[in-house]
Amino acid sequence: MANGSYYNSFYLIFIPLLPLLGAMINGFFGAVIQTKLDKFYIHFVAIATVVTSFVLSLAGFIKLAADDSVLAIYTNAWTFLSIGSLKVDVAFILDPLSAVMCLVITFVGSLIHIYSTGYMKDDEGYWRFFAYLNLFMFSMLVLVLADNFLVMFIGWEGVGLCSYLLIGFWYKDVNNAKAGVKAFIVNRIGDVGFVIGIFILFWTLASISSGSGAVYTPGSAIHAPNSYASLVFADIEKTLQDVSIRQVFVAKTLFNIPAVTLICIALFIGAMGKSAQIPLYVWLPDAMAGPTPVSALIHAATMVTAGVYMVARLHFLFALSPFAMTWVALFGAVTALFAATIGFFQYDIKKVLAYSTISQLGFMFIGVGVGAYSAGIFHLVTHAFFKACLFLCAGSVIIGCHHEQDMRKMGGLSLYMPKTNLAYLIACIAISGFPFFSGFFSKDDILYRAFINQNMVYPGMGILIWGIGMAAALCTAYYIFRSYFMTFTGVFRGDPANLPKESPKSITHVLLLLAFFSAIVGFSDMPEIFYMPNLFHHFLEPVFESSRGLLHFSRGSHALEWLLTGLSVMLAFLGAYAAFYLYKDAESRLPTRLLSFESKPVRWVYRLIYNKYYIDELYHITMVKLVMAIRLIFNWIDQHIIDALVNFAGFAGKLVGTVAGTADSKGVDGMVNATANTVFTAGANLIKIQTGRLRHYLGVALAGGVILVIVNYIFFN
Amino acid sequence: MNTIIYAVLFYLLAVMVVGSAAYVAVSKNIVRCAFALVYTFIGVAGLFVLLSADFIAATQVLVYVGGTLVLILFAVMLSSRISDVKISNRSVQFIPGFVVTCCFAVILIYIAVSGQWPIKDVIEFSPTTAAIGNSLLSRWLLPFEVISILILVGLMGAVVIARHKINSKGDAK
Amino acid sequence: MMPQMTPSLVHFLIVGALLFACGILCVITRRNAVGVLMGVELILNSAxxxxxxxxxxxxxxxxxxxxxxxxxxxxxxxxxxxxxxxxAIVMAIYRNFNKTIDMEELTTLRE
Incomplete structure (x- = not known):
């Protein structure tokens, strides 16, 4: 920690609290307000609360920026729980990192609230929508302002819940409901990782007692008076700054794996789920079932970046584990490229943007993975602006085309929707990294830092990651301009009797404002080669101060930086030109040409990419197989232990009968069927494990508890 | 209190409580179970007296023996035809249940015996009613009020559930 | 060492544990729903x-x-x-599940 002090301010609590208030008003009384009064009051409450918390965030930000002696603004609302020496407060902290996040969230959030008044105008669930949006703002602000793991986890789960509610907003269509459930479940997998990470971290810290590497004994974490166990970020950071403690901490192992690596990997799994990285990204494209403002706010600008924020927030842990950093960066790089290629052949405009989001999140993970935390966060900020802009343009286009999302039925929209066209174009330019637009500065900063970083476990890894990132940047420019050309140029291919028309002002004004910011926000962090102060980087510097000594970057030169920048600009132009060449007037015979290609591999690759690498199908198959296997195991238990021999005899007889009978009558061909029948029979028998009898459930739970105690006694006593 | 009388009372009550509880758990006749439960409750009330909890012991007798048990007996009468009574409370899968429960009991007793419980120096027997009254209306006022509301809601809910006949579609008529 | 015979905290805890075990046994083996409720009462008493x-x-x-x-x-x-x-729930079950409160037949939770 740099010199400076905390500034106590109770007002901080209002930043998250106001949206909660709005959510409560709209949630409890929204239906009445909407029918008895007017929709105006609903969005007035929603927007007023969010804008006020934006103003408060801005005030906090200015305080931090203007007064160097203030390290962070802090408020302790109340004590959440207090067990022995472990004390967890509901405390919020506004340091430069969370200040930046708060500004982005509340600013983009306010704009999207305003946009939604136009977008959701005719929806009967108007009040419900704004209540959810406000609840989301509350959860997200709690997440970023939290000063300890527990409060962060509350926000973390809260945003997951709101995401689920909003994806399934139009729940009457069963597909939307399914998409919501999918997002929820995939997120849950990540959350398990997050929780396990917190547990291991707490356990490891508790097992360090002052002076020596004492052995952990059950219960000591609670009773040890001078234990380092804490859930508060600042405390952990301070503890680990002590070199001797840090050495003990790093030397700790669990199952012969360094505990710190385990912690970071587990936490990263949490980040993977929330930030849609390989292999847990599958929920994000489906999440596009929600209303478009939701896609823009939650699934592009804010919630999905929570994982990146978490890694940056815990920089002092990740910096201790080069192994974990390597994997974070590598997963980010691979995801960036992988998702960008899927974007090549998608026709649904929102799906293109969804894969683009996954890809850009990959870039952010490269940034935080190689130790360039401020660069990663900077990309998060710029991305929030241009991706929100892109999504909201897509929403505007979808409304304009009367709820059509297929780009093959669009085209020529620049004539009908000039303002949307302009905003979309600027955002495209920003995302693909054309010079002097925001994406250019942030993406180049990340890739340059990846190139010169020396924090990876294997030498040369940085250059590999840089290479993958460059390829992903090229793909980005291509797919995003492809979507632009397919949508806005050429002639309109939809129903000529039903021409698209420009959206209302509440939409277009927001679009242009966001486009303006996508264009200029990059200037806040110019690289050194332009001899300009990089304000953003300096602003965040105190936050990442403590891990700076642990990270190493080779001394890059200006020449190198110019070279790499030039290269990436060239790639951006190349990608955009390729899109122009192939999809010039929104007409392309590329897919058909690829399909009619002579060589099989080309067609095969096209099919592979077009079908999104069959990942969903793969999960489906493996999951089904897995569940089947588990069912078989349970079936075995059921047959042998619970209902013993009688059922087994019947089952075996049936099985043998089925197999023998089918083999007899149908020969070799029948064997295939027999296998299938076996599975069916197994399934039918297997259902017995779920007896529906409460006492079975209670008894098994009790037996499980007994077994756990016995195992614990045998192995740990 | 005389230590020997105290010990004798304790063991008598303990045997009564555990014995009748075991009878509740294994008996085949539900009416007998219900009466064995009376003995358990009274025994527990006796134990409460030994723990210097006079007010709670009285409440236990009033609420459990006077209220809960009558309710249970009513339910027994209403829900079983009297001719079924003898076989109406059979056990199922008694052996695995018994094994699991025994393991669990052993674990609990092990914890009780091996735990380092803080013990206070002077154990006194003093009336508690006044102190409980003060405590309920000062320190525990909010939970007290919440529970009052909960009882109201619960009783109304019980009436609603017990009165309405629910047809196969699940809506009350 | 002789175990201490005068009733102390541990003695009461053991009685509680045994009562609890009886309650659990009752809950997981009874077929009659009212019997299960009796088990629950035993558990609460042990607490x-x-x-x-x-x-x-x-x-x-x-x-x-x-x-x-x-x-x-x-x-x-x-x-x-x-x-x-x-x-009350037992009475509702009795009326809606063909005049039975046999826990073995109340398996709609599986559906």
Whole structure:
């Protein structure tokens, strides 16, 4: 920690609290307000609360920026729980990192609230929508302002819940409901990782007692008076700054794996789920079932970046584990490229943007993975602006085309929707990294830092990651301009009797404002080669101060930086030109040409990419197989232990009968069927494990508890 | 209190409580179970007296023996035809249940015996009613009020559930 | 060493544990729903014994001692309430599941 002090301010609590208030008003009384009064009051409450918390965030930000002696603004609302020496407060902290996040969230959030008044105008669930949006703002602000793991986890789960509610907003269509459930479940997998990470971290810290590497004994974490166990970020950071403690901490192992690596990997799994990285990204494209403002706010600008924020927030842990950093960066790089290629052949405009989001999140993970935390966060900020802009343009286009999302039925929209066209174009330019637009500065900063970083476990890894990132940047420019050309140029291919028309002002004004910011926000962090102060980087510097000594970057030169920048600009132009060449007037015979290609591999690759690498199908198959296997195991238990021999005899007889009978009558061909029948029979028998009898459930739970105690006694006593 | 009388009372009550509880758990006749439960409750009330909890012991007798048990007996009468009574409370899968429960009991007793419980120096027997009254209306006022509301809601809910006949579609008529 | 014979905290805890075990056994083996409820009552009683035993033997202040009593009181009240609601549910089950309260036949949870 740099010199400076905390500034106590109770007002901080209002930043998250106001949206909660709005959510409560709209949630409890929204239906009445909407029918008895007017929709105006609903969005007035929603927007007023969010804008006020934006103003408060801005005030906090200015305080931090203007007064160097203030390290962070802090408020302790109340004590959440207090067990022995472990004390967890509901405390919020506004340091430069969370200040930046708060500004982005509340600013983009306010704009999207305003946009939604136009977008959701005719929806009967108007009040419900704004209540959810406000609840989301509350959860997200709690997440970023939290000063300890527990409060962060509350926000973390809260945003997951709101995401689920909003994806399934139009729940009457069963597909939307399914998409919501999918997002929820995939997120849950990540959350398990997050929780396990917190547990291991707490356990490891508790097992360090002052002076020596004492052995952990059950219960000591609670009773040890001078234990380092804490859930508060600042405390952990301070503890680990002590070199001797840090050495003990790093030397700790669990199952012969360094505990710190385990912690970071587990936490990263949490980040993977929330930030849609390989292999847990599958929920994000489906999440596009929600209303478009939701896609823009939650699934592009804010919630999905929570994982990146978490890694940056815990920089002092990740910096201790080069192994974990390597994997974070590598997963980010691979995801960036992988998702960008899927974007090549998608026709649904929102799906293109969804894969683009996954890809850009990959870039952010490269940034935080190689130790360039401020660069990663900077990309998060710029991305929030241009991706929100892109999504909201897509929403505007979808409304304009009367709820059509297929780009093959669009085209020529620049004539009908000039303002949307302009905003979309600027955002495209920003995302693909054309010079002097925001994406250019942030993406180049990340890739340059990846190139010169020396924090990876294997030498040369940085250059590999840089290479993958460059390829992903090229793909980005291509797919995003492809979507632009397919949508806005050429002639309109939809129903000529039903021409698209420009959206209302509440939409277009927001679009242009966001486009303006996508264009200029990059200037806040110019690289050194332009001899300009990089304000953003300096602003965040105190936050990442403590891990700076642990990270190493080779001394890059200006020449190198110019070279790499030039290269990436060239790639951006190349990608955009390729899109122009192939999809010039929104007409392309590329897919058909690829399909009619002579060589099989080309067609095969096209099919592979077009079908999104069959990942969903793969999960489906493996999951089904897995569940089947588990069912078989349970079936075995059921047959042998619970209902013993009688059922087994019947089952075996049936099985043998089925197999023998089918083999007899149908020969070799029948064997295939027999296998299938076996599975069916197994399934039918297997259902017995779920007896529906409460006492079975209670008894098994009790037996499980007994077994756990016995195992614990045998192995740990 | 005389230590020997105290010990004798304790063991008598303990045997009564555990014995009748075991009878509740294994008996085949539900009416007998219900009466064995009376003995358990009274025994527990006796134990409460030994723990210097006079007010709670009285409440236990009033609420459990006077209220809960009558309710249970009513339910027994209403829900079983009297001719079924003898076989109406059979056990199922008694052996695995018994094994699991025994393991669990052993674990609990092990914890009780091996735990380092803080013990206070002077154990006194003093009336508690006044102190409980003060405590309920000062320190525990909010939970007290919440529970009052909960009882109201619960009783109304019980009436609603017990009165309405629910047809196969699940809506009350 | 001879185990201590005069009743102490541990003795009461053991009685509580045995009562609890009886309750659990009752809950997981009974076929009659009312029988299951009786098991639940036993479990709640065992919890009360523990509350009061700790209040009597362990709590350092008078106030803490009274807290145990208050909890036991709440527990008794809630048990009575639970009994009322649960028996109402039993009656509803009796009417809606072909005049039976046999737990073996109430397996709609699996559907």
């Amino acid at each position: 009360n014994i523990n509350f009061l035993a700790f209040a009597h033997f362990s709590s350092q202040s008078l106030q803490g001692g009274i807290d145990g009593h208050v909890f036991a009181l709440f527990c008794i009240v809630l048990a009575a309430l639970e009994c009322a609601v649960a028996l």
